[in-house]
Amino acid sequence: MARRAFGLLGFLAVATLVALAPHWVSDFRAFQLATVGIYFIAIVGLNVLTGYSGQISLGHGAFMAIGGYTTAILMANHGVRDLWTIPLAALVAGVAGFLFGIPALRLSGLYLALVTFGIAVSFPSLLKKFAGLTGGGRGLNLFGLPQQTGGGVSVKLARHELTNNDWLYYLTWTIAGVLFVLAWLFLRGQAGRALRALRDSPVAAASAGVWPALYKTLAFGISAAFAGVAGSLLAIAVAFVNPDTFPISLSITLLVGAVVAGIGSVLGRFGSYVGPLAGASLIVFLQAYASDLLRWIEKGIPLHADPKAPGVPAVIFGLVVIVVMLLFPAGVGGVLDALTSRLSRRSY
Amino acid sequence: MEPAEPPLTQFLQQVVSGLASGGIFASLALALVLIYRATRVINFAQGEMATVSTFVAWSLVHHGMPFWGAFFLTLALSFVGGVALERVVIRPVESAPVLTVVIVTLGLAILLNGFTSVKWGSDVKKFPSPFPTRPIHAGGVAFSIQDLGVIAVSIALVLALGAFFRFTKLGLALRAAALNPEASRLVGVRVSWMLALGWGLAAVLGAVSGMMIAPVVFLDPNMMQTVLLYALAAAILGGMDSPVGAVVGGLALGVILNLTGAYVGFVGGTLRLPVALAVILLVLVVRPSGLFGRAAVRKV
Numbered sequence: 001m002a003r004r005a006f007g008l009l010g011f012l013a014v015a016t017l018v019a020l021a022p023h024w025v026s027d028f029r030a031f032q033l034a035t036v037g038i039y040f041i042a043i044v045g046l047n048v049l050t051g052y053s054g055q056i057s058l059g060h061g062a063f064m065a066i067g068g069y070t071t072a073i074l075m076a077n078h079g080v081r082d083l084w085t086i087p088l089a090a091l092v093a094g095v096a097g098f099l100f101g102i103p104a105l106r107l108s109g110l111y112l113a114l115v116t117f118g119i120a121v122s123f124p125s126l127l128k129k130f131a132g133l134t135g136g137g138r139g140l141n142l143f144g145l146p147q148q149t150g151g152g153v154s155v156k157l158a159r160h161e162l163t164n165n166d167w168l169y170y171l172t173w174t175i176a177g178v179l180f181v182l183a184w185l186f187l188r189g190q191a192g193r194a195l196r197a198l199r200d201s202p203v204a205a206a207s208a209g210v211w212p213a214l215y216k217t218l219a220f221g222i223s224a225a226f227a228g229v230a231g232s233l234l235a236i237a238v239a240f241v242n243p244d245t246f247p248i249s250l251s252i253t254l255l256v257g258a259v260v261a262g263i264g265s266v267l268g269r270f271g272s273y274v275g276p277l278a279g280a281s282l283i284v285f286l287q288a289y290a291s292d293l294l295r296w297i298e299k300g301i302p303l304h305a306d307p308k309a310p311g312v313p314a315v316i317f318g319l320v321v322i323v324v325m326l327l328f329p330a331g332v333g334g335v336l337d338a339l340t341s342r343l344s345r346r347s348y
Numbered sequence: 349m350e351p352a353e354p355p356l357t358q359f360l361q362q363v364v365s366g367l368a369s370g371g372i373f374a375s376l377a378l379a380l381v382l383i384y385r386a387t388r389v390i391n392f393a394q395g396e397m398a399t400v401s402t403f404v405a406w407s408l409v410h411h412g413m414p415f416w417g418a419f420f421l422t423l424a425l426s427f428v429g430g431v432a433l434e435r436v437v438i439r440p441v442e443s444a445p446v447l448t449v450v451i452v453t454l455g456l457a458i459l460l461n462g463f464t465s466v467k468w469g470s471d472v473k474k475f476p477s478p479f480p481t482r483p484i485h486a487g488g489v490a491f492s493i494q495d496l497g498v499i500a501v502s503i504a505l506v507l508a509l510g511a512f513f514r515f516t517k518l519g520l521a522l523r524a525a526a527l528n529p530e531a532s533r534l535v536g537v538r539v540s541w542m543l544a545l546g547w548g549l550a551a552v553l554g555a556v557s558g559m560m561i562a563p564v565v566f567l568d569p570n571m572m573q574t575v576l577l578y579a580l581a582a583a584i585l586g587g588m589d590s591p592v593g594a595v596v597g598g599l600a601l602g603v604i605l606n607l608t609g610a611y612v613g614f615v616g617g618t619l620r621l622p623v624a625l626a627v628i629l630l631v632l633v634v635r636p637s638g639l640f641g642r643a644a645v646r647k648v
Contacts, residue, residue: 056447058454106633109446110390114580117392118628121577122621129618248573249461252454259451311465311569318459325452326440 014273018173022166031165031237032284037172038233039257039280044176044183045226046258047276052187053219054199055104059116060227061251062123067093067228068235068245072140073133082236086175089232090225097224101217120251124243139242142235172233179226180273186222195219227254253317257283260324261332278332282320287313360489362606368495369564369578370602371502375557376572376579377586377594378509379550385589386526386546387438389446392453395576396460397433398554399569401426402562403468405555406475415478419559423552430551434544442540464569477563498560505556506595509549513591522546574621578605581624584631587641596639601627 022030042060049055067089074080074088100119104112127134134140186192194215197205206212235241261279286293290313306312328335376394383391391397401422408418437456441449479497483490513519524532525542533539557579558572565571582601586593601624608615608623615623631638 050447056450103629103633106636110388110450111584111632111636113450114390114584115625115628115632118577118580118621118625121574122625125618125621249458252458256451256454256458259447306466309466310470311462311467314458314462315466316462318455318457318462321455321458322437322452325448325455326437329441329444329448 011273014277015177018177022169027163027165030163030169032288034165034168034172034237035234036277036280036284037169037176038230038237039254039283040276041172041176041179041233042227042230042254043258043261043276043279044180044273045223045230046254047261048183048187048195048226049219049223050255050258052192052195052199053216055216055220056109056113056255057116057220057223058113058251058255059119059123060223060254061246061248062116062119063093063097063224063227064231064234064250064254065123065127065241065243065246066096066224067231068241069127069134069140069231070228071232071235072142072241075142076135076140086229086232086236089228091228093228093231094221094225097227098217098221100224101220102213104220105213105216117248117251120248124247127243135242137243139240139245142239142241168237172237175229175233179229183222183226191215191218253283256317256321260321275332282317286317286320290316357489358610361491362610363603364491364499365495366603366606367599368492368498368602369561369606370582370599371499372557372561372598373575373578373582373601374502374595374598375505375553375560376575377582377598378506378591379553379557380579380583381586381588381591381594382546382550382553384583385591386522386543387442387449389449389453390580391550392450392576393433393456393460394550394554394579395572396457396464397426397430397551398558398575399464399572400429400460401551401555402475402558402567402571403464405559406468406473406562406567409476415476419478422555422559426551426555427548430548431544433551434547438547439540439544442543461569468569470569473567475559475562475567494563501556501560502595505553509553509591518545577621578624581628583638584628585638587638589642590638590640593638593640 021033025033042064046057046060049057070089070092071082071085074085075082104115107115128136131137187195194205194210197208197210198212198215202212231246234245238245257279258276260282261275261277293316294312324332376398379394379398380390383389383394404425405418405422408421409415413421433456437452438449441452477494479494481492481494483492484496485491513523521532521537522542522545524535525537525539526546529539532542554572557575561575562571578601579598582598583594584597585601586595586597604627605620605623609617609620
């Protein structure tokens, strides 16, 4: 019981911190933190698939694209209010994921990684092909639709005026919180147990009455739905989508972020939400502050590299990924799990 | 393409240029197969490694070296680079789960992609071709010398590699280490170093594919990203653990892509990547071992 209380306290502390953050940070930082929330949602979803059912997906950028385009098409061409497009994006991406999960049943491990990689690489050319629906290479513009978004105008919430970016922040993190709890509820019960059993020993699980096809496709659908929500929020946040919004590097970044976050992190412990939080923050802030980091390194070691070069964040991100995988194969979440389990053991 | 050309001529030209791009896919597919056979891992950084090699070659040519000098020096440097990468980055995760190794190769791909754009800039560069661009005519069909040259280089590469594996002691040791590591270790093969050697050879193969495709598509840091998917499709089509399969698969894929592009109006020039994906899916669902691979039998 003490462990559960400890876990709940930790979760409430982090949730409170997230709720109060916009009071302390600038408007721009609030937008950055909103994008952290978007990646957080996608990583939590990917964790359901890769962490619990053991299916490696390198194609979640494509499911984000499905979600993002669902929102964009509904808003730009059908005048739907942005909030209502989010559940629809989840539904469309989820169904797509569920359907893809069926052929994926025949693919194990590396081959699934390969096929999903193929999906992510070829998806932009499909988006360009069906230009009538997707706007082709030019994409769809969601700017200047104030009657459909909470953004663009200041919103009143509990006597506080919210700026556009604060509104985005609360929108993404509210959804992120709800989705995290939903994922937790899904994974803690019978479904989570079935998935872990299938991952660790498919034969034993099947003999014990777990239907592999059902649970694996279900995991794919749920995971894709999460990615769809993330894509939808991304479209709302940047008010624009085109095929380059969802490049192959996005899919790679998501999987890498999820694994660095600690894919095997034990549910309910600290690592299960701080891990994805760390992974999402790594993705966003490394991108933003890589050149500063390089300048700081250059003070010690003269590298003669241009800190403003476009490849700098990628170099540092790649280095961090390799170093983390070599030193802590269980990822950030795994390290946190090990630390906090030691802490909580001592506390009672 | 002029509409006046007879259908057969046009068809032959499409096949030959398909074989040329197929040769490029085959080199990279061979690199993937080489590493897969030895370690059961797909090296997602193979494409980016080839891009770095190609940029090295570009620098050498840019500094006044003749093409073929730069070509062979690049192959040597790529070999050393491939061995070094294996020692530094892959060896520590040699016995780790598949996912860990996949993530490390992805991290390597991100790192190398960033490195090329930091070092050489992300603007598109023109890469010299060793072959003249004029066509030659044979039996009323105009073949581009560029295409024929690429096919010749690919064939020479495959023959050289085949001879190395077939007739040298080192080649035998490499094959043995891939097929049965424990037994090879017992008879004195240094298995871990064989893996590094495999990475070196794979880097060389990748370098060839990079230098052959760069004159066609121009050189930029993302040049090999799509080629990597074609190479994966080629390797799957031929069978992931069959070098012969990789070559046949590469050539076949090149022809398939060209013919569907030319004759299936819906596909055209824009849906080549989805066609490659369809090939991957079809092979994996219908015949997962590919054309030449051995079917994996799993006892439960």
